[in-house]
Amino acid sequence: MEYDAKVINRVKRIEGQVRGLISMMEEGKDCREVVPQMTAVRNAIDRTAAVVVSKNLEQCIREEKDNGQNAEQLIQEAVNMLVKSR
Template sequence: MKYDTQVVNRMKRIEGQVRGLLKMMEEDKECRDVVTQMSAVRTAIDRTAALVVSTNLERCIREEKEKGESSEDLIKEAVNLLVKSR
């Protein structure tokens, strides 16, 4: 799968968030602030994973329809991927 610049840019932002989080920890910032940033990173990763799955699912369903095949299994697999990611 080719990942578009939107997804790559999201991951770069997440990378920056993690670096900032590590800096906060090195500077002995308050636990509440560190955990808040951890939660923000987790949310960003979850949303990016959902974007990747949905984009891939859309493409795969289109391909299955062109072949005249059912996309039910693809949808189940996508849902399972999203459930696992949480």
């Protein structure tokens, strides 16, 4: 699968959030400041994973249709991936 610039930029933003989180921890920030940042990082990763799975699923379904095959198994695999990621 090819990852477009938008997805790569999402991951780079997450990287920046993680660096910010590390800085906060190194500075000894209170957990009331650190935990929301951790939640933001986790949510950003979850959203990015969903984007990657949906793009991949869309591509696979198109290929399956072009080959005259049923895409039901691919859809189930994608749903399982998303469920496991939570």
